[in-house]
Amino acid sequence: MKSKKSDNHLDRTALLDQLWMYQNQYGCIRDQDVEECSQKLGISKIELEGVISFYHFFHRERTGHHTIYLNNSIVSETKGFQRVKEAFERETGQRFGEQDPSGEFALFETPCIGLSDQEPAALINFYPFTNLNSLKVRRIITDLRKGVHPKAICDEVPDHVNYTPPKDKTIFFREYHPGVAVSKLVDITPEQLIEEVKRSKLGGRGGAFFPTGMKWEFCRKEKENPKYIVCNADEGEPGTFKDRVLMSEMPGLMLEGMITAAYAVGAQEGIVYLRAEYTWLLEKINNVIEHFRRMNLLGKNICGIENFDFDIRVQLGAGAYVCGEETALLNSLEGKRGEPRTKLYFPTQRGYLNKPTIVNNVETFCAAARIIELGTDFYLQTGTPDSPGTKLLSISGDCFKPGIYEIEWGTSVAKVLELCEAEDPFFIQVSGPSGECISMSEKNRKISKDDLKCGGSFMVFHSDRDIIHILTNFAEFFKHESCGICTPCRAGNYIIKRKLVKLSTGLAYKRDIAEIAEWGKIMKMTSRCGLGKLATNSLLLAIDKFPKYFKKKLDKKGEGLNKNFDEEKAVMAYEKFRS
Amino acid sequence: MAKKIKFKIDGKVIKAEEGRNLVTVAEENGIFIPSLCYYEHIDPPLGSCRVCTCNIDGHAGPACMEKVRDGMEVEVAKPELEDVRKSLVEMMFAEGNHFCPSCEKSGDCDLQHMGYEMGITNTRFPHLFKDRLIDFNPKRMVIEHNRCVKCRRCVEEVLTKDGKQVFSFCSRGNETVVGIDYDMEAQLTEDEAVEAMNLCPTGAILVRGKSIARPFGDRKFDYESVQKPKAEAKPKKNGKPAKLEKKTIATISLAGCFGCHMSLLDIDLGLLDIIELVDFNKSPLTDIKEFTKTCDIGLIEGGCCNTENIEVLREFRKKCKVLVAIGECSIWGGLPAMRNMVPLEECLEEAYLDSMTTETGESIVPYHEDLPKILDKVYPCNEIVKIDHFIPGCPPTATHMWKQVQNILWGDQFSILYSEFKYD
């Protein structure tokens, strides 16, 4: 839909696609591309460089004929990341992050790619390769060298839907027939629809639990037109892969949720912002969109409803966790750096192109479609009074059955651990690095809005895993993914990371722990968006919840002399000059 | 005409026109809300530095992003908030590489000014000493990335005639830098370039041949605080206490230039009064080499750049009841820490092996068992031992130091004037 108006003008909203075109075609974005593209956009080169350098899948220096992104998230680390990394380097003769003069292979690390149930995993030219080990890496590289296309040898990604409640309580993973939800719109007014969504108490599943019905109502009341529906399929929170499975199993359901929302607020255009890590799902989604158009579920006068015109396109991201934050996502859609906006307006007031916009998570849209399809009363039967319905958990880590679990809200942690056959669980990270960690003393807590909130990620670690190691991995993630716009998050994450390294060497005082806590609070209080606000959450909680562990990490005495100052290390550089 | 409204800052009722910016309204009413990225002409405000964090109707948030509304309740002066704002400015000092004594903007710099207003003597965060480039490529400008605080003013405001950005943020996270477009920069007129330099709150944007450096005393932030002088801002003498107990003092210069010691002598005749009150023990001023007793106070100039510094500093910690770091070098490394961004090997090779005056193959890097070993970087004193007080300046003024020393030894008697508190 949105694309070049004419040959020498480029619409800014089509910028990411254009940059992808260069990146895919030339393995990088070349100087002449920057020149050409900035002219077409009518902006300075530096502004364009700013956009390019924001996204880690865009490169200014040539990558390789085969570009390999190996996931370095914590689950990958516990499943053998280091060995796989070495195997890639050995087999390709290349080093991670360095340029290959022959242009054959380029190796990069990347944060979670949404395959935590089959780690270690990598993307090769954006095709998924899972459950990697040294042998498999050798086979892959040998094949690629022979000229086999990665598409031919990539893995068929299993969905691992391991658990659903009894049939009369299942919401998501029950049979799906395209068009059933949308067909119900014929009989209700947008106002009634919003009432139903409100009655269902559906809360946003992207992590913030904002009441969906209320959001839609706000947007409906806005006078500005056009309005937009944006589906947040950026799923960047490490350990989360429920949206991937929803889009793989029933992409139509997500689209129907968007169509429902469009009907509710009177929107004409919808955009799915799909993270580039899921490029391999793109074709499938586009096919369903095409199918929907043919079925008149998209297009003009949908289902015969007069003047109900709505269409959907997919926009690929380009590698930036922070683009999952809704206002950053909107900036990204507009072809800008994915920096979160200041909170002067809600997206429902001024969103995409400054027009009223609904941003919801994939799971939220799917749930909304099911509510319309199955009826609010059916939905309300399941779960708890405050959190009705079911929730999708993406379970990974130290358990025998990683995968997707559709659980009723109100299920206890203990029950979840039993279902996934967790082995000796000790440290559980709920809702990803920006969520909260819990110890086994909290195993009776219930997953629900008012007890243990869960966005979807559920990572289990057994007692041999080093907590500081886990937290350092998180800190590195936030440091890498901060957009850099505000001081506390940009500098704070860097500083905290250093502190954690100090802690891991056993060179920390009690005071260091107190400082981490104090600094974490400052970041929480002053950061602009959720990334900086939540980055130290787990760290602060871990210090509270695992006191014995942290005590062990400390140097006991402190009498004014920093005995831990590592003099030997400090003079090591100089010792080289001893002749 | 906008509606007149009433709202409260720290309980004080303020009348203003609805919708005006909170920071500006507060300022007009004599209430200082620190700010850095906020620039009246940029609307909507940038909200990037977070230095203006206040409580707005009970929630912490940046004041510069608020328009005043009827009935709004703002808290500014709460100690907790003051500490948070201070920490953000400290974070900027720790994140960048700010060598004020050698900075063109010193005295006219907003970041430095915030430090003065908040009385920041040292940063609670370790200095990161990240290696950053200085961009000499633009035709007219020099971009000093070490000093940029990523306020974003230049990105929004500095445009060419046809509205194109001259600056843009590049990369992200702690790698974020302000990139400059050389072609666009060349299109700016001299005046526009100078405007950009003045717009930048720090010394990150410089224009060749247009020095902003002005003599001490003539600079924007030299004398006057923007805050109302607190009641006790004049040196208060609660009458001369009958008799002060005589105390012993020790001083040392580690990796410093002796400038702080020279400054100590700057009180001229005042020194005669001091001698009445204190005995000098180990100190270069007396040339006493060894401690002969435990001292009441130790003044440390300079940071630690070699093993001897460490040894001496540790001895001072043991022999002095109170340790005071005087001067920037001692507080966080100061000018000698300019080498912290470069690996030691490269520094030594450059100095001893590859310098213009050495003959190839003829020179060695000195290494002898009698020589102290050089550390990989210059360490601030408080990373080696506990430091009780910090007196900033390069060097600190004599009056600042002696007032502070007397305060420490005999209880608060003097306040440090705004004009005595400097980083350069």
Ligand SMILES: Cc1cc2nc3c(=O)[nH]c(=O)nc-3n(C[C@H](O)[C@H](O)[C@H](O)COP(=O)(O)O)c2cc1C
């Ligand atoms: C740093 C950050 C990353 C986020 N990432 C995602 C994401 O990947 N997917 C998502 O749906 N929401 C994400 N969110 C939440 C969104 O900002 C937003 O709340 C959500 O898309 C709203 O949809 P919902 O109400 O359906 O949850 C993120 C938020 C923050 C602060």
Ligand code: SF4
């Ligand atoms: S908190 Fe972090 S990610 Fe969010 S706006 Fe600030 S710097 Fe960017």
Ligand code: SF4
């Ligand atoms: S004067 Fe300002 S910009 Fe210059 S070094 Fe000091 S704080 Fe940094």
Ligand code: SF4
């Ligand atoms: S160069 Fe100056 S104006 Fe631009 S962002 Fe940095 S500090 Fe701000």
Ligand code: FES
């Ligand atoms: S002055 Fe308010 S955020 Fe910078």
